[in-house]
Amino acid sequence: MDSATIVPPYVAKPLELLPFRAVMLAPERVGDPASARALARPYRDVATRLTQWIQHGRASTDNAAALYVHEYTSGGLTVRGLVGALRVSERAASPSDRAVWPHEAIHPEQAGELADRMAQMELNPAPILLVHHGPDALREVLGEVTRAQPDWRYLDKTGQRQRIWAVRDTERLDTIATLLATSRCLIADGHHRYAAYLRLQEQHPGTAWDAGLAMLVDQHDTPLFLGAIHRTLPGISLMQLAEAARGAGADVAELGRARALGALDSTHLVLTDAATWYAVAPGDLSRQAAVSWLHDHVLVRLADPLPRVEYHHSVDEALAASSATTPGVLLPSPDFEQVRSIVESGGLLPEKATSFQPKPSLGVLMRPMNGA
Template sequence: MDPATDVPPYVARPLTLLPFRAVMLAPNRVGDPASARALARPYRDVAARLTSWIDQGRATADTSPAVYLHEYTSGGLTVRGLVGALGMSARATTLSERAVWPHEAIHPEQAGELADRMFQMDLNPAPILLVHHGDPGLRALIAGVSRTRPDWRYLDRTGQRQRIWAIRSADVLSRIEALLAGARCLLADGHHRYAAYLRLQQEHPGTAWDAGLAMLVDQDDTPLFLGAIHRTLPGTTLTELVVAARTAGAEVSLRERHHALGALDSTHLVLTDGHAWHTVTPHGLDRVAAVSWLHDEVLSRLPHRAERVEHHHNVDDALAATSAASPAVLLPSPDFDQVRALVESGGLLPEKATSFQPKPSLGVLMRPMTDA
């Protein structure tokens, strides 16, 4: 697939998270791969399938609309955020108006397929993930809610611990609305779903499609871990990568395996074919993300284009796919504030530049459009 180049429109401030009446899978089905498959083809049957599941006790529908505080714990990390229907109908025309900031481009055809799928399902099956530096007043409000008894609490099939509070008080919802009005959020996960939301809103204005399901996390409260996504490059050689990196002005040093892996940090990259190992020290990584430097300065200097770029969410997976015919580039973890500063100045990162973790299990909170 060719690199993503399309940038969807930007949602304008004020940022709004509207109440909705959630549908939730039963705890023993949240995160279950079989449930994920059941929320798939034929997509036009999903709405009826969910209704049947509610009748059978395999899912539940909340009694009335709410904005939800959702907290989940996975692998010792706890993430907490507000889940609501993100208003999508207002479009920003200037940088200062933008409420939601994507950090990478998308493939229009993929976004179109997702939009068609959601329309057939009549459902937002999972929230996109937004991250911001929250207002202290909003943080205090959320902390107060989290000290009360949750409406739902359970351990799901993946081992994630879920706690959910339904916020229905008109006064509290009004305070949340006021505290979110000026928020500027980084789109952490769900770029193609975000673009699909925008397409559905444009095609069906004045309907429930004017909003899309989103979870807003305060990086100053329960931060998500921001990890690197490593690359392997079939059809390229390690020698070609080393030459390209040196031509780009980086210092490249041959190292032993353990020394190279030990040097992987905010100022170094690692190149390897599984046998030889090189550390790469670019200049100016305080001003540009390592993944951007790789794509803009190194891959563009290869004597011929790589057959494809394969992505890996951890070092072990990348090394398992590494060979003389498919060398690896191991990248340092990006910095949240660096990414945010880049996008708020009008820039973008390459596709699959970041991995925000952990993500919530599928089926905790879904938004049916027939009762939104």
């Protein structure tokens, strides 16, 4: 693990999502890049700016606190989750007590910058994404909620279709709280914001900062797509990379482009400089993700200090950046159960190891910290 990174603390059970009073951008402004101005520097002016937007109909405040069932559809994939204020005021003393499991380490400076930004904004501007395997009874409760007409529905500027239900009924909220209490969840997106939540809670205990905005998705119900994040390595030759893989015990075979790309699966990586192509079989990956094998056994053989790594969310992006002086590493998509197993057995994945998609558009649900 990079010496500049640390593992953020673990929030303790019971897992709690608390009702809050949401601020929402007007539908025509959700996902609109111009709307980012409302959340931009100077951050200390964001609360005032949002108040002005509410006065002019560019945003609104819900009339009472609620948990929200938020469903969004993007690119044909529908994701549904429960949005609330995640209680972060208690830290786990043992693995069995852990409610929230990070799967990557974080850079403390980045978390600190985010904490300072949120403190100046007096706002959680977007939920972190959590995934779990929810109990059947919770799916039944949320199914009852979503069979009713949504409180808000619209198509935003990005093309995401948004549907939102506010849950305020006390009995239903109590049932949800009971069903969530023993759950454990994995952070899908927002490790640094999660760490910022913890820092703010430590700085302001007993206040609204005892919680941070989160969206909990049932990976059994409407799963997020778990994709790979590919790498390029400036300043390294493809031959050096292939030899390092062989030195790590992998079977490295030179193939044509089509055959190499066809070999990219749960047991193979692909190395290329856009002219030569290698399929790499590390061996047994049943207890280790391919991306961890790459960082722990291959990159450490290349240079001291480690080579600079650049990240790409698609094969096309990685190939476009690959060249004779910047070879690319195409990685297989991780498996959710494998990731969860690695994390719950005490392991971590390298930085930018997973890409959970799609993420909700900015501005659908925000949490003000000033009691609005």
